[in-house]
Amino acid sequence: MTKSASVLRETSSRPGSANPADQPCSVPAPLPLPSHIGIAIVGSGFSGLGTAIALSNEGYADDLIILERRASVGGTWHDNSYPGCRCDVPSNLYSFSFAPNPHWTETFSTQPEIERYLQRTAREFGVLDKIAFDTALEKASWDADRRVWHLETSRGSLTADFLIYGGGLLSEPFIPEIPGAPSFAGTTFHSAQWNHAHDLTGRRVAIVGTGASTIQFLPVVQKSAGQVFLFQRTPPWVFPHRNRPTTGPGPLPSRVLPWTQRVSRPRTS
Numbered sequence: 001m002t003k004s005a006s007v008l009r010e011t012s013s014r015p016g017s018a019n020p021a022d023q024p025c026s027v028p029a030p031l032p033l034p035s036h037i038g039i040a041i042v043g044s045g046f047s048g049l050g051t052a053i054a055l056s057n058e059g060y061a062d063d064l065i066i067l068e069r070r071a072s073v074g075g076t077w078h079d080n081s082y083p084g085c086r087c088d089v090p091s092n093l094y095s096f097s098f099a100p101n102p103h104w105t106e107t108f109s110t111q112p113e114i115e116r117y118l119q120r121t122a123r124e125f126g127v128l129d130k131i132a133f134d135t136a137l138e139k140a141s142w143d144a145d146r147r148v149w150h151l152e153t154s155r156g157s158l159t160a161d162f163l164i165y166g167g168g169l170l171s172e173p174f175i176p177e178i179p180g181a182p183s184f185a186g187t188t189f190h191s192a193q194w195n196h197a198h199d200l201t202g203r204r205v206a207i208v209g210t211g212a213s214t215i216q217f218l219p220v221v222q223k224s225a226g227q228v229f230l231f232q233r234t235p236p237w238v239f240p241h242r243n244r245p246t247t248g249p250g251p252l253p254s255r256v257l258p259w260t261q262r263v264s265r266p267r268t269s
C-alpha cells in the first residue's frame with residue numbers, strides 16, 4: 001500500500017471467512033496528527049489495541065491516538081504471511097478475554113483469521129479510527145519542564161502526556177551477519193517478509209534456523225521444493241500440534257451460546 005492522503009484502505013474480508021462480521025471495512029487515511037494528545041500508544045498489534053480498548057473503556061477514548069507505521073492493523077499477524085503461519089497456542093486462549101471469537105474455524109487459527117480478528121476487534125471496540133497509519137514514531141524525548149513527551153513521527157510531531165509502547169519484541173526481522181552471504185547470487189528473504197512472488201517449486205532451498213516460524217513453514221515448503229537444506233544450531237523441542245477444525249455438521253455450542261466459550265477458556269490447553 002502506498003502512502004496517499006486520499007486513499008481508502010480496504011482491510012481484508014477474505015474468502016472462506018466464517019464470521020459474518022468480516023465485512024470489508026474502509027478507514028480514511030491517514031488520520032491527521034493532533035498537536036497535543038493525552039495518550040499516545042505505539043503499535044496496533046495485540047498490545048496496542050488491547051491498551052487502547054481498555055483506556056477507551058475507562059473514558060479516554062477522545063484523548064488517545066495509536067501511532068502505527070504500517071498501513072494496517074495486526075502487528076505480527078499483519079507482517080507474517082509465510083506458508084503455514086498460524087498460532088501455536090489454542091485460539092480460545094490467544095484472543096482478548098473481552099472479545100471471544102466463536103468463529104475460529106480451527107482450534108489453532110491461521111494467520112489470516114487472526115489478522116481479521118484483530119481488524120474486527122479494533123472496529124467493533126471503536127479504536128480503528130484512533131489509529132494513525134503510516135506513522136512511524138522516530139524519536140521520543142521527555143520534557144521535564146512542561147511534563148510532556150515530544151514525539152517526532154514520519155508524518156510530523158506532536159506532544160503527549162503519556163506514551164505507551166506496544167511496538168512488539170518481534171516486529172523487527174533479525175538477519176544475522178553470515179560471512180559470504182552478501183555475495184550469494186540466489187534469492188534471499190526473511191520469513192517475516194515472505195517473498196510470495198518467488199515460487200519455490202522444484203528449487204534448492206536453504207533455511208537458516210529452526211524456531212517457531214520454520215517449524216510451521218518447513219512442512220509446507222518441503223512438499224514442493226526440489227531439495228531443502230535446514231541449518232540448525234540449537235534443536236528445539238517440538239510437541240504434536242493438536243489442531244482440529246471447529247467446523248462440523250452442526251454449529252459449535254459457542255456460536256449459539258457465546259458464554260460457553262468464556263466458561264471453557266480457563267480449561268483450554
Ligand SMILES: Cc1cc2nc3c(=O)[nH]c(=O)nc-3n(C[C@H](O)[C@H](O)[C@H](O)COP(=O)(O)OP(=O)(O)OC[C@H]3O[C@@H](n4cnc5c(N)ncnc54)[C@H](O)[C@@H]3O)c2cc1C
Nearest residue numbers: 043045046047068069075076087088089136137167168171
Ligand atoms: C510468526 C510469529 C508467530 C507467533 N506466534 C505466537 C503464538 O502462537 N503465540 C504467542 O503467544 N505468541 C506468538 N507470537 C508472538 C507475538 O509477537 C505476540 O504474541 C503478540 O502478537 C505481540 O503483539 P504486540 O502488539 O506486542 O507486538 P506486534 O504484534 O509486533 O505489534 C507491534 C506493532 O507496533 C508497530 N511499531 C513498532 N515500532 C513502531 C514505531 N516506531 N512507530 C510506529 N509503529 C511501530 C509495528 O508495526 C506493529 O504493528 C508470534 C510471533 C511471530 C513473529
